[in-house]
Amino acid sequence: MLKYQDVADKIKQKIYQQQITKDTQLPNIEELINQYQVSRTTIIKALNRLERHGVIYQVQGSGIFVRQPKKRGYLNFLESHGFSVDLNDLPGSSQVFNVDLMQPNSRVKENLQCDDNEQVYYIKRLRFADGKVYGFEQSYYRKKLVSYLNKEIAENSIFSYVQEVCKINIGFSDKYFKAIKLDAEIAPYLGLEVGDPALCVEEIFYTTSGEPFDFSQIIYHYDNAKFYVQSHSK
Structure with a gap:
């Protein structure tokens, strides 16, 4: 994990753990530099990351403020930080069928x-x-970049493993959406009927250098999955 990502996570955890309310002003950049003992560049990148993720908003000349937290159990429709991170407000788990x-x-x-x-x-x-x-979910990871995976790793956060153990800096992703009807292969996994509707999302994840390392398809349960979208200032 890069330094600015670590700082961003620490600021976010503090906001959530202390249940800091919407529109509360946070310390300014100079105070954050002293608090986390990092450079100005690192703090600015951390704040920009938090703003993209909908945790804070910044008002020029006024300061840094806490944004309205997302509703419990909703998944960001446009951005992806890994399933475990995006739904960390709910107890989650994975049932792995094969690696x-x-x-x-x-x-x-x-x-x-x-x-x-x-x-x-x-x-x-x-x-x-x-x-x-x-x-x-069905996912494909390039062994060239993710040298080893097993069932234990897949039962937890693969993204954390990829960043912390494989030392991959996750950069960005391409995401594709389509509505489908479930077929006889997928419907039993979701406990639904053949022909029931579902949202199918395919996503390609890249390193910060632009090299693809993960191609995933996830088909969401139409009754259990919930999504939200946050807009950002331009």
């Missing part, structure tokens, strides 16, 4: 820009939030 090392098919290869001789880890798991099925 396999395999040769990618043409579709996975295209999305991950794999070389001909590359292998990928294929993970299939159910994601739960507050004891309810939230979504069915």
Whole structure:
């Protein structure tokens, strides 16, 4: 994890743990520099990260303020920080069905820009939030970048593992949405009927240098999954 990400997480945790209310003014940049013993650049990047994630808002000439927290159990529709992070206000878990090392098919290869001789880890798991099925996920990780995965890792936060152990700096993602009807393969995982509606989201995650390392598809339970969107000043 980069220094500014660590500082951003510490500020966010303090806001949430102390239940600091909306529109409360936070210390200014100079005070934050002294408090966290980091550079001005690091603090500015941390604040910008928090603003993008909807934790704070900054008013030029006035200061830094706490933003209205998201409603409990809602997933950010546009941004992705990893399922465990995005839904950290609910008790969550994963049921992992398999972690396999395999040769990618043409579709996975295209999305991950794999070389001909590359292998990928294929993970299939159910994601739960507050004891309810939230979504069915299938993910492919490039072994070239994520050198090792197992069931224990997949039962927890893969993104934390990728950052802390594999030392991958996660940069950005491309996200694609479509409405589908469940087929006979997927419906039983979600406890739904064939033909029921669902939201299918495919996402490609990149390192900060622009190299794709994860291609994931998650199909959300139409009754349990909830989403929100936060706009940001331009």
